[in-house]
Amino acid sequence: AQSVAQPEDQVNVAEGNPLTVKCTYSVSGNPYLFWYVQYPNRGLQFLLKYITGDNLVKGSYGFEAEFNKSQTSFHLKKPSALVSDSALYFCAVTVLQKLVFGTGTRLLVSP
Amino acid sequence: DSGVTQTPKHLITATGQRVTLRCSPRSGDLSVYWYQQSLDQGLQFLIQYYNGEERAKGNILERFSAQQFPDLHSELNLSSLELGDSALYFCASSPATSGGLNEQFFGPGTRLTVL
Numbered sequence: 086a087q088s089v090a091q092p093e094d095q096v097n098v099a100e101g102n103p104l105t106v107k108c109t110y111s112v113s114g115n116p117y118l119f120w121y122v123q124y125p126n127r128g129l130q131f132l133l134k135y136i137t138g139d140n141l142v143k144g145s146y147g148f149e150a151e152f153n154k155s156q157t158s159f160h161l162k163k164p165s166a167l168v169s170d171s172a173l174y175f176c177a178v179t180v181l182q183k184l185v186f187g188t189g190t191r192l193l194v195s196p
Numbered sequence: 197d198s199g200v201t202q203t204p205k206h207l208i209t210a211t212g213q214r215v216t217l218r219c220s221p222r223s224g225d226l227s228v229y230w231y232q233q234s235l236d237q238g239l240q241f242l243i244q245y246y247n248g249e250e251r252a253k254g255n256i257l258e259r260f261s262a263q264q265f266p267d268l269h270s271e272l273n274l275s276s277l278e279l280g281d282s283a284l285y286f287c288a289s290s291p292a293t294s295g296g297l298n299e300q301f302f303g304p305g306t307r308l309t310v311l
Contacts, residue, residue, distance in 0.1 A: 117296055128198060128286055128302030129239075136297060175239060179296035183252050184229075186239040 087112045087180045089159075091187035098166045099195050106161040106190045108176030117179035118159045120150055123189075124172045132174075135159060146170070166194045199223065200303035202287050208309045214275040217306045221268055221289030227251070228270040229290075229300060230262055234283035245270055277310045284308075 089110045098104045110116050117136050121129040133144025140152045150161045161174060171194045176187040199222035209215055221228050230242040232255075241254035245264035256262075259277075264270045274281060284307050288300035 119299070121302075126304075128200070128288075128304050129300075130198070130302070131299035134299060181252070182296035183241050183244070183254055184296070184300065185241070188238050 087178065088185055089118075089176045089178045089187040091174075091176055091190045093190050094188075095191045095193060097193050097195065100168050101165055104163050104166040104170070104192065104194070106174050106176075106192060108159045108161065108187060110157050110159060110176075110178050112178055112180065116159075118150075118152065119177040119179075119184065120144065120148070120159075120161050121175045121177060121186075122172050123175065129175065132161070166192075168194050168196055170194050198301040198303065200287060200289050200301050202285075202303035202306050204306060205304070206307050206309075208311065209277060210311055211277055211279060213277050213310075214273065215277065215308065217272040217274070217285055217287075217308075219270045219272070219287030219289075219303060221270070221287075222301050225289035225291050225301070226268065227290045227292060228264055228268070229288040230256075230270070230272050231286040231288065232283045233286060233305070234280075237283075239286075242272070274308070279310050282308055282310045 119134045120132040123129045133142045135152045143149045173189050177184045201220045203218045226247045229244045233239045242256040244252040262272045284305045286305045288302045290298045290300045
């Protein structure tokens with residue numbers, strides 16, 4: 086089935102350190118990939134997307150993601166984590182014009 | 197604030213009942229999407245409407261139905277409710293017809309509890 090996988094339920098990182106939230110995809114053809122973030126008691130917010138072009142995509146709040154076709158990955162990164170980045174992060178892929186979300190990764194940034 | 201509004205915020209009801217969730221998209225957005233978020237199923241796409249017409253269907257049960265009105269607001273109707281329907285229901289909107297390429301703007305959700 087065409088999908089995305091987020092292998093880590095939770096990622097812990099200290100404030101100021103770089104963070105990576107992993108996502109791999111399984112899609113036939115060219116994937117359209119997204120990252121969304123969900124803060125407690127809020128809806129999802131769009132962070133960034135990859136449709137085509139440059140493999141390094143820059144998004145909101147200092148986040149970026151790297152599309153790697155050979156590894157079928159689209160990991161979310163940030164050079165320096167903030168406590169306020171603590172949230173639930175979802176990777177998603179377009180399948181037949183519908184968004185299919187991963188299971189989510191909880192990011193916990195400690196002071 | 198995404199500009200997408202959902203009412204009510206919370207809904208508590210009993211098994212077998214019927215409820216209606218309401219969504220108002222961002223000004224100018226023609227597409228509305230409904231999602232269900234639960235602990236066991238994760239975040240699942242239910243259905244999309246574009247300018248009043250059903251555009252795409254996901255894992256939506258036959259007991260559930262939706263519609264989009266001429267003023268572009270949308271309603272999700274859930275009937276014969278079961279305990280397993282307890283979840284957070286999100287509405288999202290986007291300007292265009294294809295949710296595949298464009299970012300979606302999510303509302304704050306309606307938390308449904310079925311007792």
